[in-house]
Amino acid sequence: MKIQRNLASTRQRWLKKPIQANRLQLWLIDNGSLTSRLQQHFSKFAVKPISVKYAKLIQDEVALLHQPNYQIALIREVLLMGDDQAVLFAHSVIPRASLRGAWNRLGRLGNKPLGATLFANPKVKRTALSYKKLTPNHVLYQHATRHLTQNPDVRKPPYLWARRSIFSLNCANIMVTEVFLPDLLIEG
Numbered sequence: 706m707k708i709q710r711n712l713a714s715t716r717q718r719w720l721k722k723p724i725q726a727n728r729l730q731l732w733l734i735d736n737g738s739l740t741s742r743l744q745q746h747f748s749k750f751a752v753k754p755i756s757v758k759y760a761k762l763i764q765d766e767v768a769l770l771h772q773p774n775y776q777i778a779l780i781r782e783v784l785l786m787g788d789d790q791a792v793l794f795a796h797s798v799i800p801r802a803s804l805r806g807a808w809n810r811l812g813r814l815g816n817k818p819l820g821a822t823l824f825a826n827p828k829v830k831r832t833a834l835s836y837k838k839l840t841p842n843h844v845l846y847q848h849a850t851r852h853l854t855q856n857p858d859v860r861k862p863p864y865l866w867a868r869r870s871i872f873s874l875n876c877a878n879i880m881v882t883e884v885f886l887p888d889l890l891i892e893g
């Protein structure tokens with residue numbers, strides 16, 4: 706039983722750095738605004754909101770946000786579009802307390818990039834990034850690939866690299882998870 710528990714915890718563990726991420730490595734470890742980097746990389750950039758709703762946290766988010774697992778939070782999911790292709794899926798978790806506090810406008814961002822808000826305020830602190838190869842059984846893999854091509858002949862990737870960190874302002878936290886989609890590295 707102990708071995709199974711350890712295996713499960715390994716599966717859930719996020720890494721301190723990406724391993725063998727090859728051409729994605731520089732994107733994954735970039736501490737700056739991903740929005741800005743995408744805007745420089747693509748001639749056309751847009752944020753496509755997918756869903757903004759109250760929902761329960763994913764199991765492996767509960768501990769990091771110090772939230773009880775019955776707690777709900779505002780979940781913002783968007784696709785970042787580069788030259789009309791979905792290149793990144795972002796899943797941001799805003800606890801209710803944070804919405805009442807410093808992040809009170811984040812529920813109404815619409816298609817404005819969250820990064821513009823987060824990186825505009827020098828008082829915002831960010832934790833170190835952590836990384837994970839999401840496999841098809843992870844709920845964020847499923848949410849991210851829902852928006853890839855519906856063409857049944859196009860195989861879904863065996864895994865997707867994701868990274869996450871927490872942004873804090875006056876003790877109000879927001880967790881941002883970014884899932885890197887296959888089209889990001891298809892050079893135009």
Ligand SMILES: C=C(O[C@@H]1C=C(C(=O)O)C=C[C@H]1O)C(=O)O
Nearest residue numbers: 738739740783795817818819820
């Ligand atoms: C945190 C950033 O904001 C980006 C934009 C997001 C959004 O608009 O919801 C979410 C995550 C990021 O990919 C960033 O630009 O680095």
